[in-house]
Amino acid sequence: MPKVSIITPTYNVEKFIERAIKSVLWQTFQDWEMIIVDDGSKDKTVEIVKKYVEKDPRIKLIERKENTGGPAIPRTIACKEAKGEYIAFLDQDDIFYPENLEKRVRYLDEHPEIDILFTMAWTFDEDTKKIVNYEHGGPVNLIVRRKVIEEAEYFKPEQNGVDEIGMLYRYFLKAENNFSKQVILTKEPLSLYSRHPGQGSYVENKDPIKFVKRIESLIDEFSEEKISNIKIDEKFRNYIKKIRYIWYSRLGNFYCLAGDFKKGKEAFKKSLRLHFNLFSLFFLILSFLGYKNYRKIEFLLRMIQRKILWKLKVFVYKRKFKESYDKALKILQES
Numbered sequence: 436m437p438k439v440s441i442i443t444p445t446y447n448v449e450k451f452i453e454r455a456i457k458s459v460l461w462q463t464f465q466d467w468e469m470i471i472v473d474d475g476s477k478d479k480t481v482e483i484v485k486k487y488v489e490k491d492p493r494i495k496l497i498e499r500k501e502n503t504g505g506p507a508i509p510r511t512i513a514c515k516e517a518k519g520e521y522i523a524f525l526d527q528d529d530i531f532y533p534e535n536l537e538k539r540v541r542y543l544d545e546h547p548e549i550d551i552l553f554t555m556a557w558t559f560d561e562d563t564k565k566i567v568n569y570e571h572g573g574p575v576n577l578i579v580r581r582k583v584i585e586e587a588e589y590f591k592p593e594q595n596g597v598d599e600i601g602m603l604y605r606y607f608l609k610a611e612n613n614f615s616k617q618v619i620l621t622k623e624p625l626s627l628y629s630r631h632p633g634q635g636s637y638v639e640n641k642d643p644i645k646f647v648k649r650i651e652s653l654i655d656e657f658s659e660e661k662i663s664n665i666k667i668d669e670k671f672r673n674y675i676k677k678i679r680y681i682w683y684s685r686l687g688n689f690y691c692l693a694g695d696f697k698k699g700k701e702a703f704k705k706s707l708r709l710h711f712n713l714f715s716l717f718f719l720i721l722s723f724l725g726y727k728n729y730r731k732i733e734f735l736l737r738m739i740q741r742k743i744l745w746k747l748k749v750f751v752y753k754r755k756f757k758e759s760y761d762k763a764l765k766i767l768q769e770s
Contacts, residue, residue, distance in 0.1 A: 437493070438466040439536055440519030440581075443527060444509030445471055446502060449479040451528040451629070454770050456487050456494065458530045464537035469494045469525075470516055472509035475502035505595025514584050522581050524574035524599070528561070530627040530766060531575075532759075538625060539578045550580045550617040551603065554625045557763040558745075561631035564767040566760065568745040569752040572628030574599045586612070593652045596645070604657055607671045614671035624752075624759045627766060643693040650686045654679065680709035688718055691729050696722050 441459055445452055452471075459469050473481050473496065487494050497512060506526070514522060521543060525531060539552055556572030559565060577599060587605040590598040607614045655661075657675055687702030703719035706712065721729055753760040 437468040437519045439464070439468075439521045439523055439540060439578075440514075440517035441467055441469040441523045441525050442510055442513040442517065443469060443471045443525050444474060444506040444513070445476060445480050445484070445527045446474040447476045447478045447480060448527040449476075449483060452480055453483050453487075454530060455525055455527055456484070458532075458535075458766075459494075459525065460487075460491070461533045462531065462536045463534050464540055467493060467536060468517070468519060470497065470513040471495065472497045472513045473499060474506075474509050475499050503592060505592060505598070507590035507592040507595050507598040510598065511589040514581075514589060517581065520581060521578055522584055523578040526573065526575055528629040528631070529556075529572070529575040530629070530770065532625045532627075532762060532766070535625045542619075542621070543578070543580070546619070548616060549619050550583050550606075550612075551619070552578050553618070553620040555620075555622050556626045556628040557624045557749075557760065558628045558630050559763070559767055561629050564770075566749055566753070566763055566767075567630065567741065569624065569748045570628070572626060575626045575628055591652065591656075594649055597649045597653060601653060601656060604653075604675070608657075608662065608665055608667055610666040610668070612668065614668040614674065623756055624763065627763055643689040646689040647686060647693065650682050650689070654682050654686070677710070680706045680712060680715070683709065684712065684715045684718070687715065687722075688733065691718070691722050691726075692733065694726055696726075696729075 443455060456469070456471075459467065471484050471494065473484065481496070481498060484494070484496050488496050495516070497516065499509070499512075503509065510524075521540060523536065523539070535554075539554065543549060543552055553571065554576045556570060556576050557566045558568035558570055558572060560567050583606050584602060586609060587602045590602050592598070594601040606612055657679075659676075659679075662672070662675065683702045683706035687699045687706065690696070690699035690702055700719060700722050703715045703722065706715040707719070718733075721732055724732075
């Protein structure tokens with residue numbers, strides 16, 4: 436049995452998938468299987484993957500004829516097929532460092548009490564190949580023991596785009612799963628997270644209502660009413676209480692971006708009632724200025740975040756993790 440199963444959902448990524456596969460093949464840790472579930476691609480994605488399947492039996496391809504609308508169902512299919520003790524995630528357009536699996540597997544082997552390990556990523560712009568941020572980077576930085584996914588009952592399609600978050604939270608709804616002792620974050624970047632308009636998480640290119648539905652699904656599943664009588668780790672309960680106001684802030688923003696200011700205002704008010712925060716207050720006020728003004732100012736603030744705050748983070752962390760940063764630049768130059 437392989438030590439690690441790497442889960443990769445794909446859909447119309449002929450431009451990126453070969454790069455992702457190569458970043459698995461070059462791993463210094465070689466006891467792995469890679470399960471690629473193609474979600475009804477119409478381009479040459481499957482054709483490219485099949486070339487690697489023929490060359491390396493550790494790479495497995497499962498084809499779906501019809502697209503399911505997101506990564507949740509393909510991830511569930513792959514995880515049910517996985518044989519590894521550990522489950523790692525590599526999205527179709529992201530890149531592992533060569534030592535990614537080696538370092539993460541060693542950590543989990545040495546810390547049997549840890550079930551969930553997060554690392555960080557350098558985010559890069561797909562067009563310029565420049566590093567633009569230092570962040571969690573989504574599933575590419577997540578590795579778990581297989582039992583985590585099984586106990587969480589896999590991924591929900593209504594949470595596509597945040598389905599890995601829902602999966603992890605469901606795991607901690609079980610009393611014996613100690614939130615404060617079973618999760619660890621290491622800050623050294625061990626992967627590269629791609630940023631481009633084709634992503635499901637790329638706001639400017641997507642229908643805001645899709646984001647609304649994702650967040651509403653999380654709010655509903657982990658509402659105070661539903662978890663109040665469940666015996667769970669108190670730190671996790673407090674964490675959920677704190678994060679709800681953030682969910683409502685984001686919900687309000689996406690409702691306003693979709694033009695539904697009534698629901699947007701309601702969501703901002705709920706956020707403020709849960710916890711006073713300047714984000715919700717500012718955007719609640721902004722929501723009275725009309726759709727065009729709201730979109731213009733929201734977009735301007737997002738650009739300030741990316742061009743100033745993200746650059747500041749890169750400036751700080753590339754000095755802290757110089758070797759990792761230099762390696763990221765080298766990988767991008769060669770990819």
